[in-house]
Amino acid sequence: MNEPRVNIPEWSVSELAAALKKTVEDSYGFVRVRGEITGYRGPHSSGHVYFALKDEGAKIDAVIWKGVFGRIRFKPEEGLEVIATGRLTTYPGRSSYQIIIESLEPAGIGALMALLEERKKKLAAEGLFDEARKQLLPYLPTVIGVVTSPTGAVIRDILHRLADRFPRRVLVWPVRVQGEGSAEEVAAAIRGFNALPEGGRTPRPDLIIVARGGGSLEDLWSFNEEIVVRAAAESMIPLISAVGHETDFTLIDLASDRRAPTPTAAAEMAVPVRVDLIAQIDSLARRQLSCWARGLDNRRTELRAAARALPGADELLAVPRQKLDALSERLPRALKANAEIHHKEFLKCATKLAPQLLRGRVRAEQERVGNLIARARRCTQVHRDKRRQHFAAVGGRLDAAVRSNIAAHRQRIVRDRERIAALFERGSVGVARLIERRFASLERADRLLAAFSYQGVLARGFALVREPGGPPIRSAAAVSTGQALDIEFADGRVAATATEAHGRPVKPRQPIRPRSRRSGGGEGQGSLF
Numbered sequence: 001m002n003e004p005r006v007n008i009p010e011w012s013v014s015e016l017a018a019a020l021k022k023t024v025e026d027s028y029g030f031v032r033v034r035g036e037i038t039g040y041r042g043p044h045s046s047g048h049v050y051f052a053l054k055d056e057g058a059k060i061d062a063v064i065w066k067g068v069f070g071r072i073r074f075k076p077e078e079g080l081e082v083i084a085t086g087r088l089t090t091y092p093g094r095s096s097y098q099i100i101i102e103s104l105e106p107a108g109i110g111a112l113m114a115l116l117e118e119r120k121k122k123l124a125a126e127g128l129f130d131e132a133r134k135q136l137l138p139y140l141p142t143v144i145g146v147v148t149s150p151t152g153a154v155i156r157d158i159l160h161r162l163a164d165r166f167p168r169r170v171l172v173w174p175v176r177v178q179g180e181g182s183a184e185e186v187a188a189a190i191r192g193f194n195a196l197p198e199g200g201r202t203p204r205p206d207l208i209i210v211a212r213g214g215g216s217l218e219d220l221w222s223f224n225e226e227i228v229v230r231a232a233a234e235s236m237i238p239l240i241s242a243v244g245h246e247t248d249f250t251l252i253d254l255a256s257d258r259r260a261p262t263p264t265a266a267a268e269m270a271v272p273v274r275v276d277l278i279a280q281i282d283s284l285a286r287r288q289l290s291c292w293a294r295g296l297d298n299r300r301t302e303l304r305a306a307a308r309a310l311p312g313a314d315e316l317l318a319v320p321r322q323k324l325d326a327l328s329e330r331l332p333r334a335l336k337a338n339a340e341i342h343h344k345e346f347l348k349c350a351t352k353l354a355p356q357l358l359r360g361r362v363r364a365e366q367e368r369v370g371n372l373i374a375r376a377r378r379c380t381q382v383h384r385d386k387r388r389q390h391f392a393a394v395g396g397r398l399d400a401a402v403r404s405n406i407a408a409h410r411q412r413i414v415r416d417r418e419r420i421a422a423l424f425e426r427g428s429v430g431v432a433r434l435i436e437r438r439f440a441s442l443e444r445a446d447r448l449l450a451a452f453s454y455q456g457v458l459a460r461g462f463a464l465v466r467e468p469g470g471p472p473i474r475s476a477a478a479v480s481t482g483q484a485l486d487i488e489f490a491d492g493r494v495a496a497t498a499t500e501a502h503g504r505p506v507k508p509r510q511p512i513r514p515r516s517r518r519s520g521g522g523e524g525q526g527s528l529f
Helices: 013-028 066-071 109-125 153-165 182-195 226-234 251-255 263-270 274-309 313-352 355-452 454-459
Strands: 030-038 049-054 059-064 081-091 096-106 143-148 169-174 207-212 239-243 464-466 484-489 492-497
Touching (some): 030 059, 143 153, 153 263, 169 182, 207 263, 239 263, 355 454
Parallel strands (some): 143 169, 207 239
Antiparallel strands (some): 030 049, 081 096
């Protein structure tokens, strides 16, 4: 059986982990890994992203730091096949290796289409593509906001088409329509137009056009990002999407209020043809004038017919005049009859107002008032007595409470005194025990000092040789003939002189080397160097 090799260097766990980390990073550096995203739960609270890449036979942990995650254009999603570029390293805390991702891209067009379809289903489930929420476009907008690149041919086509059909004021919000950060700029432009106040220094657009020329699916991917689709759906200003050519498809086309096949078609949707509009207005004006004249003639004809059918003024006023004459004849007789009726009523009331009746009524009211005063006095006295009884009862309860409170405080003081006395007694006992322990410790230290003192060695029969007033002499070679010596015993000192010195050098003690153990095969352990 082989003996354990004791000359193998020992590693700490941290040293071994650091060595493995350096080996992995030096051997691989930057790598490109293709695999399927699994375990993705979105950014951590710290902003970093943790997930794993897997294929049919293996899985590797992946990390995207917070700063890198904010810069990458393509965001990871669960189950998506991607190509990750980064550096390979290890995580000592779990003794595992991982890839620190610097860039991320989908693995081919098929992955992009799968991601596009999944995102489309997700946003459709939230109702962002419903036809019920789409707005009508204004017939003739005063200001048109265009979100596009200021250097491309798209803005020139839109401006040229607007100038041909119906010149309008155009506000251009310059953005990048391709590459990293373009989706955030497009979303910020849409929200920026919506944030402009009504009647402000910069006019608020009545219509927004988001435009871009044609390109591949990767080139148009910014308009499939969720941030752009949500900004288009939240826009309170009607929005036309004109991204790519007629065969191109992006998610912003579903969220916008109207999709145009090309940027030029978007300009045609935005405004009508001015010449056709002027001709239509002239035609409507002529039709309106003709209708007004024809209606005026019809009203005149109806008025003449009604005038012939209406009776004269005398015929209309004849019956009301007769009614007025009849009522004027009946009015004096009715006034006299009404006066007589009221006179009789007044006479009946006067008979009831005799002085004797009034005096009896006054005496009855006086008696009633006197009774009420007497009842009020009795009620006041009863109320005063009840309040006195209540105050007396409250005073008695208060006195009892004060006495009980005083007794409770006295009992508490007695208990506190007893507790203080007990604590004082315990403190005295504790101090005495502490002093005893300190004395015992001091005695142990004194015995230890006596045990380690050279005086104890001298008491066992040894002597201390030194030069007079000098340090101890440790070897015979240090003594010369005729040298004065001071020899100290346990019970005193003796002065002496060296008559003869025989010193010899002392060989240094050789270190003991370990013997090499041979195995059954006769082979040695081997050198360490």
